[in-house]
Ligand SMILES: [Zn+2]
């Protein structure tokens with residue numbers, strides 16, 4: 001088992017369930033040494049209910065996790081983070097938030113903080129996929145993120161791994177190698193099960209064709225549950241499924257807590 005999980009959401013984002021303390025209790029039960037909270041980061045001008053926390057909830061988030069950190073310090077180490085997109089015009093705002101955090105993860109779900117533009121979680125055109133990859137590359141260059149969540153999230157809802165997907169994998173692999181940024185095997189993707197592709201059934205993410213390219217680069221891999229409920233933290237069998245899927249790629253996984 002991996003003794004860490006840095007990818008954990010809370011109810012504040014509008015699409016996760018459970019109290020903060022229930023996540024901690026589940027993580028203790030699952031046997032984690034380190035639990036990192038990384039709820040979807042707020043944007044000052046964009047409340048966007050249902051996709052990320054409101055800026056008004058940020059102080060309460062920090063306070064709640066801090067008090068749990070103290071309360072359970074003899075049983076588990078708790079870290080406070082956020083999962084955030086990268087938008088060039090929000091970079092300074094991100095850096096300000098980072099002052100109160102142990103870490104920030106990069107999770108590029110949209111191309112605009114309003115959530116009204118391109119959604120990389122839906123089916124995307126080749127052009128949109130390349131915009132995603134180039135945004136990730138730019139984000140990685142900022143140096144503010146501790147790892148890249150679900151690097152292949154754009155495969156969610158895709159029906160084919162096109163030459164643009166291939167190019168995206170190279171852009172992302174190159175950027176992460178250059179900046180020594182780990183990439184995440186996202187367990188939530190495994191939970192969705194396999195879908196039919198031209199070369200057989202595959203997960204949308206982690207998508208084997210994507211990771212086959214990523215494995216050519218000198219990048220480390222980490223495991224992230226992407227928990228949206230306390231119960232998700234107990235679903236460790238899905239980690240084994242994901243590892244088995246990528247086994248023959250001989251990826252270098254970080255096996256100890258690193259934040
Ligand atoms: Zn989420």
Ligand SMILES: [Zn+2]
Pocket residue numbers: 007009083107149226
């Ligand atoms: Zn997440």
